[in-house]
Amino acid sequence: MSAHEQMRAMLDQLMGTGRDGENNKFKVHFTDPRVCKSFLLGCCPHDILAATRMDLGECPKLHDLALRADYESAAQKKDYFYDVDAMEHLQNFINECDRRTEQAKRRLAETQEELSAEVAAKLQRVHELAEQIGKQLALAEKLGAEGNVEESMKTWEEVEELRKQKAVAEQEYRNSMPASSYQQQKLRVCEVCSAYLGIHDNDRRLADHFGGKLHLGFIAIRDKLKELKKGRLERDRDYLRAREERNKTDRSRRHRSRSNSRHRHRSRSDERKRRSKHRRRSSSRERRRTHRRDRSKDRSDKTKVADLIKILVCHFRSRSAERRHSHSAPSNDKEVTNHEG
Ligand SMILES: [Zn+2]
Ligand SMILES: [Zn+2]
Numbered sequence: 001m002s003a004h005e006q007m008r009a010m011l012d013q014l015m016g017t018g019r020d021g022e023n024n025k026f027k028v029h030f031t032d033p034r035v036c037k038s039f040l041l042g043c044c045p046h047d048i049l050a051a052t053r054m055d056l057g058e059c060p061k062l063h064d065l066a067l068r069a070d071y072e073s074a075a076q077k078k079d080y081f082y083d084v085d086a087m088e089h090l091q092n093f094i095n096e097c098d099r100r101t102e103q104a105k106r107r108l109a110e111t112q113e114e115l116s117a118e119v120a121a122k123l124q125r126v127h128e129l130a131e132q133i134g135k136q137l138a139l140a141e142k143l144g145a146e147g148n149v150e151e152s153m154k155t156w157e158e159v160e161e162l163r164k165q166k167a168v169a170e171q172e173y174r175n176s177m178p179a180s181s182y183q184q185q186k187l188r189v190c191e192v193c194s195a196y197l198g199i200h201d202n203d204r205r206l207a208d209h210f211g212g213k214l215h216l217g218f219i220a221i222r223d224k225l226k227e228l229k230k231g232r233l234e235r236d237r238d239y240l241r242a243r244e245e246r247n248k249t250d251r252s253r254r255h256r257s258r259s260n261s262r263h264r265h266r267s268r269s270d271e272r273k274r275r276s277k278h279r280r281r282s283s284s285r286e287r288r289r290t291h292r293r294d295r296s297k298d299r300s301d302k303t304k305v306a307d308l309i310k311i312l313v314c315h316f317r318s319r320s321a322e323r324r325h326s327h328s329a330p331s332n333d334k335e336v337t338n339h340e341g
Contacts, residue, residue, distance in 0.1 A: 009065055016069035026062050030071040036061035037085040040071040043224040045093050045217075052214040053195075079235075087228040090221055097218070101194040108187055115177075122173040126199055127188050129166040130206055133159055137203055138211020163203070193218040 001009070028034060036059050038044040046059035074080070115123060136159045143152035174182050186199040193215045197206070209215055 012064070012066035013069055015066070016073065017066045026064055026067075028062065028067070030067040030074070031080070032062070034062050035067055036063055037082040038089045039063040040068050040082055041086045041224075041228075042068070043086060043090060043221065043228075045090070045221055048217045048220055049214065052212075052217060054193075054214055083228050083231055087225065087232060090225040090228065094222060094225060097194055101189050101191060104189045104194060104196070108189065112186065113181065113184065119173070119176045122169065122176055123186055123199065125169045126166065126173050127197070129162055129169055130197070130199070130201065131210065133162045133166060133203055134206025134210035136162060137207035141207065141211065159203075190215065192222065 026034075030040060036044050036046075039047065039059065039061070044059055044063065046056045047063065049056055071080070071082070075082075136155055140152050140155035140159060143149075143155060187196045188199075189195070190197055190209070195209065195214065197209065201209075
């Protein structure tokens with residue numbers, strides 16, 4: 001990327017499509033179905049794995065930093081549910097990767113000489129230590145490059161300790177089989193990125209793998225997928241909670257209108273019917289519990305508003321009765337007494 005292009009990308013990222021009245025290069029809005037939603041959320045595997053051994057080529061959907069900036073500012077005011085799309089996209093991608101890992105494992109099981117459970121466990125130990133060394137080495141180098149000398153030195157010491165442990169584990173593994181077998185390269189599949197790792201890989205090679213763009217890219221994608229799933233769960237919970245609140249408000253509103261009813265005995269039986277209907281409909285125990293809580297709350301509300309309702313009912317009845325029987329003597333007193341009895 002030239003300096004000019006870099007500057008342009010930075011401005012896009014900052015300002016979105018509206019900058020200087022220019023439109024974005026694709027002439028689309030970020031809501032356009034052609035736009036990559038994973039890109040808007042910064043997690044498209046086509047970007048993350050670019051220039052690695054598993055480069056996926058260009059994404060079939062549109063990527064534009066200015067559209068991402070538009071989306072980010074719009075998403076602060078409205079939920080577009082793009083995380084759901086991105087989650088699906090990443091899940092499919094990871095499923096495909098895991099399928100490849102399983103396939104590679106099967107192939108290894110077919111081609112590599114089978115080991116006894118005891119030897120296999122020793123080999124596994126060597127692999128695990130090699131993995132830790134590779135990771136720590138990559139970390140030590142990263143810390144060093146960032147100028148964090150103290151942390152880097154500490155990590156180097158850990159690497160030295162792991163190397164000693166690995167030498168012991170290797171010796172144990174070597175002693176458990178004839179020399180000719182030991183010479184054979186034993187491969188294993190990386191569970192994160194499905195690449196092959198060898199038991200005779202040196203530390204440099206391991207560090208290159210565990211600190212490399214491919215392996216780290218897969219970690220980033222897997223982490224993002226976890227984060228999206230968590231967000232989705234939280235949103236589902238919020239949605240259910242909001243629905244409960246809404247139901248509660250509706251119920252108390254219905255309750256108020258019932259209390260205004262002229263025939264109280266009828267409304268009570270109506271309520272019983274309605275409640276049993278609810279009970280049949282509600283699917284979870286949680287919901288039934290909430291109903292019980294609401295009913296007891298309703299009872300206390302009843303006593304609080306009862307007086308007010310009585311006054312209102314009296315007032316409206318007497319007024320309508322006055323209008324209907326403007327010539328005859330008012331009978332509303334009797335009606336109200338009946339109602340309360
Ligand atoms: Zn994409
Ligand atoms: Zn890996």
